[in-house]
Amino acid sequence: xxxxxxxxxxxxxxxxPYANGPLHIGHLAGVYVPADLYVRYLRSNEKDVVFIGxxxxxxxxxxIKAWQQGVTPQDxxxxxxxxIKKSFAEFGISFDIYSRTSNKIHHETSSEMFKxxxxxxxxxxxxxxxxxxxxxQTFLSDRYIIGTCPICSYEKAYxxxxxxxxxxxxxxxxxxxxxxxxxxxxxxxxxxHWYLPxxxxxxxxxxxxxxxxxVDWKTNVYGQVKSWIDQGLQPRAVxxxxxxxxxxxLSEAEGKVLYVWFDAPIGYISATREWAEQKGVEWxxxxxxxxxxxIHFIGKDNIVFHCIIFPIMLKAEGSYIVPDNVPAFEFLNxxxxxxxxxxxxxxxxxxxxxxxxxxxxxxxxxxxxxxPETKDNDFTWKDFQTRNNSELxxxxxxxxxxxxxxxxxxxxxxxxxxxxFNEDDLKAIAEIEAIPERISMSLENFRFREALxxxxxxxxxxxxxxTDNEPWKIxxxxxxxxxxxxxxxxxxxxxxxxxxxxFLPFTAKKLSEMLNIGQMKxxxxxxxxxxxxxxRINNPELLFEKIEDETINAQIEKLNATxxxxxxxxxxxxxxxxxxxxxxxxxxDIRTGTILEAxxxxxxxxxxxxxxxxxxxxxxxxxxxxxxxxAKDLIGRKVCILVNLAPKELRGITSHGMIxxxxxPDGSLGFVAPPDNYVDGTEIK
RNA sequence: GGCGAGAUAGCUCAGGUGGUCAGAGCGCAGCACUCAUAAUGCUGAGGUCGAGGGUUCGAGCCCCUCUCUCGCUACCA
Numbered sequence: 146x147x148x149x150x151x152x153x154x155x156x157x158x159x160x161x162p163y164a165n166g167p168l169h170i171g172h173l174a175g176v177y178v179p180a181d182l183y184v185r186y187l188r189s190n191e192k193d194v195v196f197i198g199x200x201x202x203x204x205x206x207x208x209i210k211a212w213q214q215g216v217t218p219q220d221x222x223x224x225x226x227x228x229i230k231k232s233f234a235e236f237g238i239s240f241d242i243y244s245r246t247s248n249k250i251h252h253e254t255s256s257e258m259f260k261x262x263x264x265x266x267x268x269x270x271x272x273x274x275x276x277x278x279x280x281x282q283t284f285l286s287d288r289y290i291i292g293t294c295p296i297c298s299y300e301k302a303y304x305x306x307x308x309x310x311x312x313x314x315x316x317x318x319x320x321x322x323x324x325x326x327x328x329x330x331x332x333x334x335x336x337x338h339w340y341l342p343x344x345x346x347x348x349x350x351x352x353x354x355x356x357x358x359x360v361d362w363k364t365n366v367y368g369q370v371k372s373w374i375d376q377g378l379q380p381r382a383v384x385x386x387x388x389x390x391x392x393x394x395l396s397e398a399e400g401k402v403l404y405v406w407f408d409a410p411i412g413y414i415s416a417t418r419e420w421a422e423q424k425g426v427e428w429x430x431x432x433x434x435x436x437x438x439x440i441h442f443i444g445k446d447n448i449v450f451h452c453i454i455f456p457i458m459l460k461a462e463g464s465y466i467v468p469d470n471v472p473a474f475e476f477l478n479x480x481x482x483x484x485x486x487x488x489x490x491x492x493x494x495x496x497x498x499x500x501x502x503x504x505x506x507x508x509x510x511x512x513x514x515x516x517p518e519t520k521d522n523d524f525t526w527k528d529f530q531t532r533n534n535s536e537l538x539x540x541x542x543x544x545x546x547x548x549x550x551x552x553x554x555x556x557x558x559x560x561x562x563x564x565x566f567n568e569d570d571l572k573a574i575a576e577i578e579a580i581p582e583r584i585s586m587s588l589e590n591f592r593f594r595e596a597l598x599x600x601x602x603x604x605x606x607x608x609x610x611x612t613d614n615e616p617w618k619i620x621x622x623x624x625x626x627x628x629x630x631x632x633x634x635x636x637x638x639x640x641x642x643x644x645x646x647x648f649l650p651f652t653a654k655k656l657s658e659m660l661n662i663g664q665m666k667x668x669x670x671x672x673x674x675x676x677x678x679x680x681r682i683n684n685p686e687l688l689f690e691k692i693e694d695e696t697i698n699a700q701i702e703k704l705n706a707t708x709x710x711x712x713x714x715x716x717x718x719x720x721x722x723x724x725x726x727x728x729x730x731x732x733x734d735i736r737t738g739t740i741l742e743a744x745x746x747x748x749x750x751x752x753x754x755x756x757x758x759x760x761x762x763x764x765x766x767x768x769x770x771x772x773x774x775x776a777k778d779l780i781g782r783k784v785c786i787l788v789n790l791a792p793k794e795l796r797g798i799t800s801h802g803m804i805x806x807x808x809x810p811d812g813s814l815g816f817v818a819p820p821d822n823y824v825d826g827t828e829i830k
Numbered sequence: 831g832g833c834g835a836g837a838u839a840g841c842u843c844a845g846g847u848g849g850u851c852a853g854a855g856c857g858c859a860g861c862a863c864u865c866a867u868a869a870u871g872c873u874g875a876g877g878u879c880g881a882g883g884g885u886u887c888g889a890g891c892c893c894c895u896c897u898c899u900c901g902c903u904a905c906c907a
Contacts, residue, residue, distance in 0.1 A: 360846085368834050369902080376833070376903090445835090445901070475835080476900080483900090514855085515843085520836050521900055528842070528856090535856060539869055547866040554865075595844075598855070612863070612871040620865095691867060751906050769906030793907055803907050 152438035152469075154193035156431045157184050158413040159238075160443045161201035161246070164225040165210050168232055169491035170524055171484040172444075174512040175474035179593050180442035181238045182513065185647035186588050189667040195431055198233065199244035199416045200226040203390040204405035218389045222247055232494045237505050237650050242423070244416035246391075246408060251415035255408045256394040258462055259383070263395065267461045268339040269380055274317070276331035278324040284386030284400065285324055285331055292319025336386055337397070341407075343378035346457045350374055353467065354452065363591070365519065366473045369448045381454065383407040410455040413441075432465050439468045448473050472591040475517035479524050480704060489707045492524070492700075500700075506649040507533050507689065513597045513648060526704075530697045533689065536601065542688040544607040545641070545656060548634040549685035551611075555620055560635055561628035562678035570633055573610045574673050577603070577637060581644055581670035588647075600644050607637040632678070635660070639675035643667060652688050659683050734789040735805070735829035736760060737819045743779035754798055755779065759788055760826015767800035783818040785829055 159180040162172060184196040202222035211218040226245050233243060276285045324331045354370055383404050384393050390402030414432055421428035431437055441451045451471050459465035484491050497508060511532045515522045580603050587596035611634055616627040643665050646653035657664055661683050742756035751769040785805040792801050805817040
């Protein structure tokens with residue numbers, strides 16, 4: 146939807162990448178390439194715009210990674226911040242500033258914001274009980290506590306989740322909890338935290354988004370927001386007991402930091418301040434003037450933060466504007482599978498930049514052409530090759546090349562003078578004039594794929610115009626006609642330097658150099674007198690080169706190799722558990738049994754209700770295997786069952802025992818069972 | 831299970847408020863052309879728009895049910 150309101154300036158942010166790993170194509174397709182395209186377009190239109198980016202460097206995962214590697218959190222974020230920043234720069238994401246949340250100015254900005262909200266009573270205080278490590282004098286987040294899983298008795302379950310059985314836990318559920326830091330038993334201690342009462346802003350959110358942005362926000366964003374609001378918002382803690390992050394600026398808050406979701410979006414503001422300081426301009430109008438248009442580019446996983454929580458923070462603080470639009474993108478899959486950092490199923494930007502040197506625009510093009518605007522999309526290397534060879538090379542590169550080659554051949558590299566335009570010329574000119582406007586419309590409505598296609602249509606138009614007019618055929622008989630044809634073809638090339646620039650900045654620059662002209666602004670687009678007759682152009686070079694099968698196959702092979710390496714092959718068994726005496730094992734009464742009945746538990750995804758003949762009795766067991774087996778395939782199956790496990794109620798059904806299953810690293814489950822002809826009720830020992 | 835988003839030509843996807851909306855690009859087939867990185871241009875084949883009902887003079891487009899996919903969420907003894 147076209148936004149009717151006129152804005153004086155634009156503040157465009159792109160989600161802050163979390164500094165615990167490198168960037169991959171999913172980040173680019175869903176946030177940075179579209180944001181960069183949009184910003185470059187605005188700049189070409191001579192809009193006042195600031196484009197903000199930066200690394201998100203706080204939060205527990207970074208502290209854990211640091212702890213695992215035996216380095217400090219600062220070491221981790223320094224490493225990835227530099228890598229990410231360098232990759233962005235080389236890839237051509239044109240941030241006005243790429244900052245980081247460990248900067249002093251960010252700590253100041255977020256502290257000030259917290260303090261102001263605190264002073265004005267915007268928070269609610271609550272006490273909770275949390276584990277505390279006395280020897281390290283610190284509270285422990287759930288991840289910092291290891292103990293025995295109350296479910297499966299795995300002794301190295303984390304406080305938030307048991308990685309053995311997959312159960313999500315509360316730290317207080319663990320038996321024999323130990324601090325990861327000291328190995329000692331932590332004590333429960335009361336701790337105070339500040340909560341942002343999101344629920345108090347429900348009416349405001351409804352008015353602002355559900356009524357105010359019904360038509361101009363993307364359906365995926367609007368739907369998600371509505372869902373959250375309808376489900377009812379809860380107060381959310383804005384502080385944590387942790388020593389990595391922004392210190393809570395209160396004397397009573399020793400050892401507490403701002404929760405990462407609170408400080409991260411403020412990073413946009415801090416970065417703007419930092420940029421403004423460097424530029425010697427004032428920052429506040431970029432965040433507080435209602436005539437500033439604030440736009441957040443994010444992935445769909447961030448919708449709740451950017452459409453609900455951060456706007457509430459801004460609203461609660463009182464002096465800030467809220468976003469005018471939040472164009473959230475869906476996810477990009479890779480060769481049909483979800484991109485996964487931990488499984489190394491990704492195309493990493495820093496590797497691409499080395500392996501496809503000088504091909505930034507190819508990746509930009511492919512990612513834009515496949516941008517997951519309305520639903521998850523798939524990136525395949527084959528498609529990457531096709532788009533490069535059949536579109537960039539064959540349509541855009543080829544058109545430019547044939548025009549320049551012809552100009553050199555017939556007119557000694559000088560732009561020829563056009564004479565009388567015929568009907569065909571006028572038709573082409575009308576199109577040249579119309580295309581920039583169509584691109585603008587698409588971009589302003591965040592329809593990036595459509596805009597890209599329109600841009601390519603200009604090159605298509607050029608190819609058609611040349612082919613229809615066949616200057617190579619008529620040069621001898623009608624050289625004046627050829628002058629007109631090539632003049633128009635050259636003007637199309639010149640127009641391409643403008644309209645292609647936001648999409649393919651490296652290519653546009655190269656083309657400008659070949660045409661021996663500077664970079665022109667968007668308002669010149671559609672003009673068919675950009676090149677003056679007699680203007681000398683430079684020698685043509687190829688804008689794009691074909692990508693051969695071997696290159697693509699090598700990438701596919703590389704992916705498959707890492708994939709294989711990252712599944713079962715890479716499996717590292719859990720370390721040996723503590724020794725046990727036989728009599729401890731003997732307490733476990735494990736029997737052979739047979740499944741008599743199986744029925745999926747209604748309203749659950751994983752639970753299967755089983756009736757088991759244990760030889761002793763017939764009993765009901767609830768087991769989380771419904772994702773792996775159909776009920777009908779289970780009946781008659783032999784199993785091993787732990788029969789003296791204390792009963793437990795699950796979704797209203799009491800489970801008497803546990804079926805023994807083996808779990809493969811890829812997540813599949815298999816029965817541990819006796820041979821089919823074995824009698825039920827015999828003991829496993 | 832709840833909530834949200836999707837399911838449209840071989841592939842990747844468009845289809846504001848229902849009535850030339852059955853489309854684009856790529857791929858494929860034929861023809862034309864040779865300036866060009868065997869590139870380009872033209873023409874064509876291809877879909878009962880996930881399934882089934884309903885509203886309407888008329889529905890990919892509105893309503894209901896169902897199936898499948900993705901995300902968030904609950905569940906994993």
